[in-house]
Amino acid sequence: xxxxxxxxxxxxxxxxxxxxxxxxxxxxxxxxxxxxxxxxxxxxxxxxxxxxxxxxxxxxxxxxxxxxxxxxxxxxxxxxxxxxxxxxxxxxxxxxxxxxxxxxxxxxxxxxxxxxxxxxxxxxxxxxxxxxxxxxxxxxxxxxxxxxxxxxxxxxxxxxxxxxxxxxxxxxxxxxxxxxxxxxxxxxxxxxxxxxxxxxxxxxxxxxxxxxxxxxxxxxxxxxxxxxxxxxxxxxxxxxxxxxxxxxxxxxxxxxxxxxxxxxxxxxxxxxxxxxxxxxxxxxxxxxxxxxxxxxxxxxxxxxxxxxxxxxxxxxxxxxxxxxxxxxxxxxxxxxxxxxxxxxxxxxxxxxxxxxxxxxxxxxxxxxxxxxxxxxxxxxxxxxxxxxxxxxxxxxxxxxxxxxxxxxxxxxxxxxxxxxxxxxxxxxxxxxxxxxxxxxxxxxxxxxxxxxxxxxxxxxxxxxxxxxxxxxxxxxxxxxxxxxxxxxxxxxxxxxxxxxxxxxxxxxxxxxxxxxxxxxxxxxxxxxxxxxxxxxxxxxxxxxxx
Numbered sequence: 303x304x305x306x307x308x309x310x311x312x313x314x315x316x317x318x319x320x321x322x323x324x325x326x327x328x329x330x331x332x333x334x335x336x337x338x339x340x341x342x343x344x345x346x347x348x349x350x351x352x353x354x355x356x357x358x359x360x361x362x363x364x365x366x367x368x369x370x371x372x373x374x375x376x377x378x379x380x381x382x383x384x385x386x387x388x389x390x391x392x393x394x395x396x397x398x399x400x401x402x403x404x405x406x407x408x409x410x411x412x413x414x415x416x417x418x419x420x421x422x423x424x425x426x427x428x429x430x431x432x433x434x435x436x437x438x439x440x441x442x443x444x445x446x447x448x449x450x451x452x453x454x455x456x457x458x459x460x461x462x463x464x465x466x467x468x469x470x471x472x473x474x475x476x477x478x479x480x481x482x483x484x485x486x487x488x489x490x491x492x493x494x495x496x497x498x499x500x501x502x503x504x505x506x507x508x509x510x511x512x513x514x515x516x517x518x519x520x521x522x523x524x525x526x527x528x529x530x531x532x533x534x535x536x537x538x539x540x541x542x543x544x545x546x547x548x549x550x551x552x553x554x555x556x557x558x559x560x561x562x563x564x565x566x567x568x569x570x571x572x573x574x575x576x577x578x579x580x581x582x583x584x585x586x587x588x589x590x591x592x593x594x595x596x597x598x599x600x601x602x603x604x605x606x607x608x609x610x611x612x613x614x615x616x617x618x619x620x621x622x623x624x625x626x627x628x629x630x631x632x633x634x635x636x637x638x639x640x641x642x643x644x645x646x647x648x649x650x651x652x653x654x655x656x657x658x659x660x661x662x663x664x665x666x667x668x669x670x671x672x673x674x675x676x677x678x679x680x681x682x683x684x685x686x687x688x689x690x691x692x693x694x695x696x697x698x699x700x701x702x703x704x705x706x707x708x709x710x711x712x713x714x715x716x717x718x719x720x721x722x723x724x725x726x727x728x729x730x731x732x733x734x735x736x737x738x739x740x741x742x743x744x745x746x747x748x749x750x751x752x753x754x755x756x757x758x759x760x761x762x763x764x765x766x767x768x769x770x771x772x773x774x775x776x777x778x779x780x781x782x783x784x785x786x787x788x789x790x791x792x793x794x795x796x797x798x799x800x801x802x803x804x805x806x807x808x809x810x811x812x813x814x815x816x817x818x819x820x821x822x823x824x825x826x827x828x829x830x831x832x833x834x835x836x837x838x839x840x841x842x843x844x845x846x847x848x
Contacts, residue, residue, distance in 0.1 A: 368502040370396045372714065373492050375483035375652070376509030378405020379412075380691035380703025382467055384507050387711040389474045396501065397476055398483025398492060404464040405511045406692075407700040413463050414456035414534045415554055416731060421452040422561035423733050429561075436774050447562065453536040487656030490686060505686045505714045508666065508674070509707065510652060512645040512692035520546070520608040520641055526618050527610045527639045530555070538613055540564055540637035544620055546605045548575050550730045552642035553591065557732040560595045567636065568592075568599035571625050575599050580742040580795045582781065587797055590777055591732050603631050608639050647693040657684060665695040670720040672710040688714070697723045725813035729802035734778050737805035739812055740793025746783045749792075756786035760818070762837035762847070764798040768829035775799040782808070782818070782838040789817030794838075800831055807835060818842035 372388045374381045377399035388395040407413060427433070428445045471478055481496030485506070493500045514529035516522050524532035530551050539562045545552045548570045556566045568575060575592070576584040592599070600622060607621040617635035624631050647664035654661060660677040661667075666689040667675040674689050675681030688710040691703030705721050712719035727739040741749065743759070750757040765776040778798025784791050794808035811821055821839040826832045837847035 368490060368504045370394045370477070370501065370503040372396075372505050372507065372711070373398065373483070373501060373503035374507045374509055374707075375485075375492060376400065376405065376511055376691070377403045377467075377471075377478070378509060378511045378691065378703065379407045379700040380511070380707045381405070381507070381509035382471065382707075383704030384509065384690060384707030384711055385471060385476045386474060387708045388714075389476055391711060391715050393711075393715075395476045396479055396503065397471060398479045398481065398494065400482035400495075401480060403468045403471075403478070404460070406513075408463050408467065409460050410531045410534055412700055414460045415530070415551075417456035417459045418452060418534065418536065418558050419554060419731050419733075421447070421455055422558040426561035426733060433774050449536060449539055449562075452562075456534060456536070484651065485653030485657050487653060493653075505688065507672075507707065507710050508649075508652070508687070508689040508693060509691050509703065510648040510693050511703075512698065513648050514641065515644045515646045516641055517546075517605070517643055519606050521610055522641060523610040525610065526613060526637070527608055527641065529641050533640050538638075540613075542567070542636045543638045543640060544569055544605075544618070544634065544636045545640045545642055546608070547642035547644065548599065549578055549642065549644065550728075552640070553587075553730055553732050553736075555640055555642065556595075556597060557591065560597060561733075565596040566598075567634070568597065569603060569605050569620070569622065570599060570601045571604050573602050575601055579736065580738065580781075581744060582779075583736060583738070583795045583797050586779065587732075587736060590734060590797070600632070602626070604628075605639075608641070611637070613637070645692060645698060647695065649693050657687065659684060664693075666693050668694045668696070671713045671718070672706050672721075673713070696721075697726060699726065699728055702726050722813060725809055727805040727809040729805060731802060734775065734798050735801040736795075736797045737801040738793070738795045739805055739809040740783070740791075742793070743781070743783055743795070746792055750785075755788075757792075758784045758786040758818075758842060760784070760838045760842035762834040762841070764831075764834055766837065766847075767831060767834050769831050770799055770834070772829070773799060780804065780834045780838050782835075782842055784818050784842055789819050790815050791818060791821070794835075796834075798831075798834065804831060804835055807832065 371393035373396045374384050375398045377397045381397055385395050385397050402409065425445060425447050428441055434441060479494055481494035483492045484495055486493050486500060490502050490504065491500055492503060492506060514531060516529065521527060522529060525537065533555055542565045543559055544567045545556055546569045548568045552568065559566055576587060579587065602625045603622040604625050605620050606623040609619045611618040617637060618639045619633065619635055620639060621633045622631045623629060649661055649664045649666060658676050659666065659674060662678050667678040667681050668689050669675060672688045672690055674684045674687040676684060690706035690710055692698045705726065709719045709721045724740050727737060730736040746757055760782045762780040764770040764778040770776045780796040782791060783793040791808065791811045794805065796804055818839055822843045822845055826836040833847065840847045
C-alpha cells in the first residue's frame with residue numbers, strides 16, 4: 303500500500319503544478335484529500351501547523367531524536383522544491399512559511415508579473431493595426447481594457463498557484479508551520495517567531511528569499527513611488543512613469559506600461575542601457591523594446607532623491623546626479639516612479655550572528671554543496687546548516703533556488719551533488735522575449751583567452767523561420783557560443799518570439815556537455831521556432847539549414 307500511496311501523491315503533485323484549470327485543480331485537490339483520508343485524514347494540528355499525520359508517521363525516517371529530519375526556513379520556490387525532494391527521500395520535513403507560502407515568485411514576482419505581461423501583451427497586439435492587417439485581420443473601434451480586471455487577473459493567478467503549492471505540501475506530508483523560523487544559536491534548533499516554540503531538526507535549510515533594494519535618498523510609499531511589490535498591484539496606469547534600473551524587472555514593466563498607454567523614462571546608473579545583458583542582444587533589445595516605443599532613457603546618472611506625489615494632484619519629483627562626479631544633472635516630475643534596482647537577501651534578524659555566521663551585504667556564504675560557511679573568505683562549514691536561493695547570492699532566480707534546494711537534500715542524504723549554475727537558463731518576458739544560458743559573449747572572449755581555447759560563434763535568424771514569419775514575428779536572433787576545440791556549447795543568447803521556451807534545449811545541451819557536432823545532426827520539427835536554434839547549431843559546423 304505504501305509504494306502505491308507514495309506514487310499517487312507524487313503523480314498528483316505533478317498534475318497540480320502543471321494544470322491551472324479551476325475544475326481540474328479542484329478535482330485533484332479533492333482526490334489528494336480522499337487519499338489522505340484513507341490514511342486517517344488531514345488533521346490540522348495545534349501550534350499553527352498543517353500536516354497529514356498518517357503520511358508523516360508512515361513515511362518518516364526520523365529516529366525521534368529530533369522533531370524533524372529536515373526543517374526549511376522559507377516557503378518560496380526554493381523552500382518548496384527542497385521540501386518536495388525531502389519527502390521523496392522519506393524524510394520527516396517541516397517548512398516555516400512565515401505566512402508567505404509561495405514566497406516572492408508566486409506572490410510578488412514571477413507569477414503575477416507574467417499575468418500582467420500576458421494581459422497587456424494582448425492589448426498591444428490588438429492595438430497594432432498594421433500587424434493585424436498583415437494577417438488579414440481588422441479590429442473596428444477602440445481597443446479598451448479594464449485596469450482593475452488586469453490587476454485582478456494577476457492577483458487571482460497568484461492566489462491559485464499559492465493554493466496549489468500549499469496543497470501539494472500538505473498532500474505529501476510536509477508540516478507547514480505558519481510562523482517565521484529563526485535560528486536560536488543552538489545547533490539543530492529553530493524558533494517559531496509567532497508562538498515562541500522551539501523545534502529541532504537534524505538538518506536545517508535556510509531559504510528566506512530576498513526583498514526589493516531601495517537606494518538611499520529614495521522614499522517609497524508603494525503608491526506613486528513603488529518597488530515591484532507595489533507595481534504588481536497596478537493601482538493606476540500613470541501617463542508618465544520613470545523606472546529606476548534597466549534590468550529584467552524594469553524591462554518587463556516597461557513592456558506592461560507602454561502596452562497600456564504610458565510613457566516611460568529609464569534612469570540607469572551604468573553608462574549603457576541594459577548593462578547586464580549580452581551587448582549584441584542589448585543592442586537588438588534597444589531597437590525592438592525601446593526605440594519603437596514611447597520610451598526614453600538617461601544613463602550614467604543616479605536617482606539621488608525621489609519624493610512621492612499624489613495621483614492626479616502632485617507629481618513625483620526625481621533629482622538626478624552624475625554617477626561619477628555626483629553633480630546635479632537634471633530634475634524631472636513624473637506621475638509615478640518604479641524602483642527596479644535589484645534585490646537584497648531577506649536574512650536580517652534570522653539568528654545568523656548567534657550561529658557565528660558573518661554575512662556580506664546580507665548574503666550568506668555557502669560552498670558548492672550549499673553548506674553554510676562562517677564567512678565568505680576562508681570560512682568554515684557550519685554543520686547541518688544549508689542556505690539556498692537568493693540569500694546565498696549565487697544566482698537570484700526562482701528555478702535556481704529550487705535546484706539548489708534539491709541539491710541540498712541530495713547532500714543531506716549522502717549523495718554528493720553540485721549545481722552547475724552556468725547551465726541554468728534565464729529569461730526576460732518582454733515582447734519579444736529575451737533568454738540566455740551561460741556567460742555573455744564578452745565574458746566568453748575573456749574566458750577563452752585566459753584558459754587558452756578558441757571561441758566559436760554561430761547565429762540563427764527569426765526572419766528566416768517559417769513559423770515566426772507565419773506569426774508576423776520575424777525579428778530577433780539566436781546566438782550560439784561554443785568551444786571550437788571541444789565543440790561543447792558554452793552559452794546561448796536569444797531575442798525573439800518565445801525565446802524563453804527555446805532556451806531550454808540550449809540549457810540542456812550546456813548541462814549535458816553536448817557538442818555542436820551532435821546537435822547539428824538532431825532533427826527539429828518543421829515548421830517550428832526551434833529551427834532557429836537548429837540553424838545556429840548547423841552553422842557552427844559549416845552546415846546550412848533549409
